[in-house]
Amino acid sequence: MNPQPDIRRMTLADLDAVVALDRLSFTDPWPYSSWRGMFEDPHARVWVVATSVVEGTPEFVTPHTQKIIGALAVWLILDELHIGTIAVHPDYRRQGLGAALLEMGIRAGLAEGAKVVHLEVRKSNLSAQRLYERFGFKRVGERKRYYSDNREDAVLMSTPVGDEYLRWLDGDRSGTW
Ligand SMILES: CC(C)(COP(=O)(O)OP(=O)(O)OC[C@H]1O[C@@H](n2cnc3c(N)ncnc32)[C@H](O)[C@@H]1OP(=O)(O)O)[C@@H](O)C(=O)NCCC(=O)NCCS
Structure with missing residues (x-):
């Protein structure tokens, strides 16, 4: 049986797998240079979900036998956390990994003093919008023809975060944030 996926910070050894x-x-994936550049950007933090590709022998698993099945890239600028991109491999979706990744990124941002989290999402990407709504994000605007590949509009979503948000995250999350 595969061990539980591990959510951890991206290392250079993960770069090719994250680009793939x-x-x-x-x-409209990021060019390789953008992912490579995240290691030099003091505002950037990249998280990955890594799972072992070795069946049945977890005691022999090393980082080099891991498969990258999720990634989240954020920037923290002063007290604003911006979600740059989030993806889970199609074979591993709807298992809670996207939510776990997003929560990890937001909690880490909170620990570094974030007070607000922003993102853009394609207007047609309702599954991602549902994910963000589950974390209390609200639609705060639109950017017309934001995406260059098909000129699709972006929906801007945002949520304030802080001590109260952390209590909501730590609690049963009943009610809407
Ligand atoms: C968006 C994405 C990261 C979600 O990852 P995931 O691991 O499947 O998400 P989770 O299993 O954690 O789902 C969490 C919640 O998000 C919402 N959600 C996720 N996928 C959904 C779908 N296909 N339809 C409707 N709601 C969905 C649901 O509210 C879900 O909770 P539920 O399963 O209890 O109903 C994944 O679909 C993906 O990689 N998509 C392609 C890349 C992308 O569009 N990224 C977002 C860019 S802004």
């Missing part, structure tokens, strides 16, 4: 996952997940 991004290309599989988006019609």
